[in-house]
Amino acid sequence: MGLQGSPQVMQDMHFCYERSRPNLERLAKALKPYHPSWRGAPADLPFHFDAETIARGLNFTLSTDLGDIDFLAEVSGLGGFHSVEAASGVRNVGGVEVHVLSLAGLIKSKTAAGRPRDLHVLPELKALEEVKKKTRSE
Amino acid sequence: MIEEHEKLALDLINNPPPGSEIAKAKEFGVDLTLFISTLRRTPTERARVLSQGARIFQLAKQNASAEK
Numbered sequence: 300m301g302l303q304g305s306p307q308v309m310q311d312m313h314f315c316y317e318r319s320r321p322n323l324e325r326l327a328k329a330l331k332p333y334h335p336s337w338r339g340a341p342a343d344l345p346f347h348f349d350a351e352t353i354a355r356g357l358n359f360t361l362s363t364d365l366g367d368i369d370f371l372a373e374v375s376g377l378g379g380f381h382s383v384e385a386a387s388g389v390r391n392v393g394g395v396e397v398h399v400l401s402l403a404g405l406i407k408s409k410t411a412a413g414r415p416r417d418l419h420v421l422p423e424l425k426a427l428e429e430v431k432k433k434t435r436s437e
Numbered sequence: 438m439i440e441e442h443e444k445l446a447l448d449l450i451n452n453p454p455p456g457s458e459i460a461k462a463k464e465f466g467v468d469l470t471l472f473i474s475t476l477r478r479t480p481t482e483r484a485r486v487l488s489q490g491a492r493i494f495q496l497a498k499q500n501a502s503a504e505k
Contacts, residue, residue: 301487302480306471312493329500365493390480393494395501399480426462427472430449434442436476 300420302390302399304427304436307420311360311367315400316353317380318372323350326370333363376411377404390437402428438476446473 300307316326327349335348338360346352348361357372377383386404389396400408406424409417430436438446450469453460463469475483484494 302483304472304475304478304483306468306475309487312487365496368493392480392484394481394498395494397480397494397497422458422462422465423467425458426467426469429458430446430469430472431476433449434438434446434476436438436442436446437480 300405300424302392302397303402303405304431305420305423307423311369313369313371315371315374315380315383318354320350320354323353326350327353330361330363333365335361335363335368338362338367374400374408376408402431443473443477446476 301309316322330348335346336342337344337346340346348359353359353370359370361368361370373379374383377386383400383404384398386407387398387400390399391397392399402424406421406428409421409424449459450463450472453463453469459469478486481494
């Protein structure tokens with residue numbers, strides 16, 4: 300939401316990941332130096348964010364040295380990685396080409412999730428989408 | 438966002454077309470003026486102001502460079 304220009308302050312970042320085995324291994328390896336732990340779980344609960352663990356689960360809410368990060372295999376209303384990728388546009392963020400979910404995709408996802416906190420942001424997202432279209436803003 | 442677009446955005450926010458999503462959001466209580474400052478920023482600048490946002494992309498860049 301923030302990358303699309305929403306003024307909502309989020310404490311975490313959400314990434315949708317692809318579930319091929321090599322990618323699960325890449326993901327586990329990339330996160331390892333940042334001490335991922337299962338957010339909200341007791342500190343003494345054994346948790347290893349490795350390829351096996353990722354393969355056995357779907358969505359992970361993690362605390363890391365980089366901050367709180369959620370890794371989602373599926374996004375409500377959209378589906379898995381390839382559907383989410385198709386609903387995204389490439390943006391340059393800090394010199395990295397990143398697929399950022401479009402506002403239309405965000406709106407679809409929030410509508411499908413349907414929780415009060417999702418529905419609460421819909422008027423803002425729809426207005427932002429309209430302003431961006433009319434002003435041709437990024 | 439170029440100056441011309443910013444003027445248009447301000448006009449839309451201050452005088453939303455009746456029945457538009459902008460008008461509905463204003464009625465809902467959304468502070469639409471916040472759009473101006475966020476839309477002025479590039480995605481990189483938005484990431485920078487998000488909690489921890491910038492660091493993770495810097496690390497991704499470093500990792501991408503290391504893999505080349």
